[in-house]
Amino acid sequence: MTNNLLEIRDLHKRYGTVEVLKGVDCTMRQGEVISIIGSSGSGKTTMLRCINMLEEFQGGTISIDGQEIGYEMVNGVRRRKREKDIARQRALTGMAFQQFNLFPHMTAAGNVALGLVKVKKMSRDEAKAIAEKWLDRVGLLSRKDHYPGQLSGGQQQRVAIARAIAMNPKLMLFDEVTSALDPELVNEVLQVIKGLAEDGMSMLLVTHEMRFAYEVSSRVIFMNQGRIGEEGNPREMFLKPKTERLTDFLKTSSFN
Amino acid sequence: MDFAFLDQLWLARLPLIKGLGVSISISFLSIAVGTLLGIFVGLALTYGYKPVQWLVRGYTDFIRGTPVLVLVLASYYVLSTVGIELGPFQAGILALAVFCSSHVGELVRGALQSIPKGQTEAAKAIGLTFSQTFAYVLGPQALRQALPAWVNTAAEMVKASTLLSIIGVAELLLRTQELISRTFMSLEFYFFAGFLYFVINYSIERFGRYVERKTAVPS
Numbered sequence: 027m028t029n030n031l032l033e034i035r036d037l038h039k040r041y042g043t044v045e046v047l048k049g050v051d052c053t054m055r056q057g058e059v060i061s062i063i064g065s066s067g068s069g070k071t072t073m074l075r076c077i078n079m080l081e082e083f084q085g086g087t088i089s090i091d092g093q094e095i096g097y098e099m100v101n102g103v104r105r106r107k108r109e110k111d112i113a114r115q116r117a118l119t120g121m122a123f124q125q126f127n128l129f130p131h132m133t134a135a136g137n138v139a140l141g142l143v144k145v146k147k148m149s150r151d152e153a154k155a156i157a158e159k160w161l162d163r164v165g166l167l168s169r170k171d172h173y174p175g176q177l178s179g180g181q182q183q184r185v186a187i188a189r190a191i192a193m194n195p196k197l198m199l200f201d202e203v204t205s206a207l208d209p210e211l212v213n214e215v216l217q218v219i220k221g222l223a224e225d226g227m228s229m230l231l232v233t234h235e236m237r238f239a240y241e242v243s244s245r246v247i248f249m250n251q252g253r254i255g256e257e258g259n260p261r262e263m264f265l266k267p268k269t270e271r272l273t274d275f276l277k278t279s280s281f282n
Numbered sequence: 283m284d285f286a287f288l289d290q291l292w293l294a295r296l297p298l299i300k301g302l303g304v305s306i307s308i309s310f311l312s313i314a315v316g317t318l319l320g321i322f323v324g325l326a327l328t329y330g331y332k333p334v335q336w337l338v339r340g341y342t343d344f345i346r347g348t349p350v351l352v353l354v355l356a357s358y359y360v361l362s363t364v365g366i367e368l369g370p371f372q373a374g375i376l377a378l379a380v381f382c383s384s385h386v387g388e389l390v391r392g393a394l395q396s397i398p399k400g401q402t403e404a405a406k407a408i409g410l411t412f413s414q415t416f417a418y419v420l421g422p423q424a425l426r427q428a429l430p431a432w433v434n435t436a437a438e439m440v441k442a443s444t445l446l447s448i449i450g451v452a453e454l455l456l457r458t459q460e461l462i463s464r465t466f467m468s469l470e471f472y473f474f475a476g477f478l479y480f481v482i483n484y485s486i487e488r489f490g491r492y493v494e495r496k497t498a499v500p501s
Contacts, residue, residue, distance in 0.1 A: 078406075078407055079406075080403050080406060080407065109411065109412060110411060113406070113409050113410065113411045113412075114409065116406055116407060116408075116409045117408070117409030119407075120407070120408070121404075121407040123400060123403065123404060123407075125398075125400050126400075127398075127400035127401060127403060127404035128404070129401065129404070129405075129418075129419055129423075130423065130499055130501075131422050131423055131426070131499050140408070140410075140418060140419075141408035141409060141410065144410060144414050144418065145408060145409040145410060145414075172500075173499055173500045173501060174501075175499060175500065175501025176500055176501060186404075189404075189408065190407065190408065193408055193409065
């Protein structure tokens with residue numbers, strides 16, 4: 027048995043005939059903060075999306091807390107799990123998206139409470155209390171009755187993070203959460219993520235914010251053409267890259 | 283001033299009220315049944331397995347390509363040849379509801395497809411099942427999206443209800459025509475009937491606006 031929070035073994039993912047993940051192995055312990063960097067098309071977002079089955083994958087296994095995600099072997103045949111089981115497994119992880127994806131017809135508090143009521147089966151009052159607690163945590167309690175259309179991009183993203191984290195996931199996935207934000211709004215979101223890291227939340231971040239990745243991560247993974255190109259602690263990775271690929275990538279990135 | 287029209291109107295008040303009632307019932311029933319059916323049509327068009335999609339696509343294209351009058355006549359005269367005996371009222375409602383369902387189906391499909399994919403993904407990511415995602419995330423957004431066009435369709439159904447006069451349903455238009463053949467006041471009674479139809483459709487439109495306002499999302 028293993029006490030790894032996340033275990034990815036030989037992950038393969040194809041879109042038609044194009045193989046975007048060509049055998050990724052990765053393990054992650056409880057409380058780790060791992061940043062995934064790499065140029066666009068290197069497979070980093072796809073890898074993240076496989077972890078909560080927003081993408082199907084054709085080979086390899088992903089386990090969270092010892093539970094195999096998405097697929098099961100039945101009489102030696104790999105089969106997609108039932109939709110209901112997949113939905114339940116998705117609740118093991120929380121995800122924040124580049125485009126926020128808040129539900130526009132619900133208030134900030136409504137967005138956060140929805141999963142608590144419908145998935146966690148909490149009472150409305152209970153869910154409301156937890157929603158308010160997390161909105162407070164991301165600094166938006168005063169905006170709890172606002173609709174997404176009434177919030178700035180940074181505020182929307184903070185609500186989206188609160189919505190994910192309120193579900194009490196074992197692992198948070200952040201998919202380029204600051205890429206769609208105006209530069210002056212990036213920081214407020216990064217501060218929230220940083221706070222979560224300090225609380226010991228296990229997080230996997232796909233990011234282009236190299237400075238932030240350097241500061242917040244316990245480990246950095248560099249993805250290159252569907253494989254892990256290099257990984258290590260942030261100091262080694264950013265200051266003494268071993269591979270030429272990473273060296274080149276860092277030159278073109280914002281880290282300096 | 284000639285009060286002959288008002289006299290005749292007063293004399294004919296009962297048949298007219300009955301006709302109006304029948305027209306409203308036809309419209310209401312065909313819109314209600316058609317909308318309910320149409321939601322399933324829209325769901326099948328959007329989320330159905332491929333063969334189901336083709337089948338339903340064929341249904342909507344066929345129905346939408348057929349004049350409503352033909353549907354009404356077919357429903358009344360053709361169904362009886364295959365042993366389904368419907369009265370003119372039922373046959374008419376069936377035809378209008380089928381017509382309505384194909385239109386509502388398209389509205390629902392369009393509305394659902396206009397919702398960004400990220401909405402479904404975000405719903406999945408917090409662990410909602412498909413039916414929960416539809417009920418709490420996609421459905422409410424699609425409803426708002428489809429509402430204005432749905433009001434249009436509903437008004438069309440009210441107008442189409444006049445076609446049932448052809449198969450002898452004593453709705454408002456048929457009652458009016460009977461009245462005119464007795465009184466020869468065609469101008470007055472056609473205008474009066476037109477006014478009543480306007481009132482029905484105007485009410486539907488006001489109702490639609492009201493719901494739109496009630497469900498509007500602040501931004």
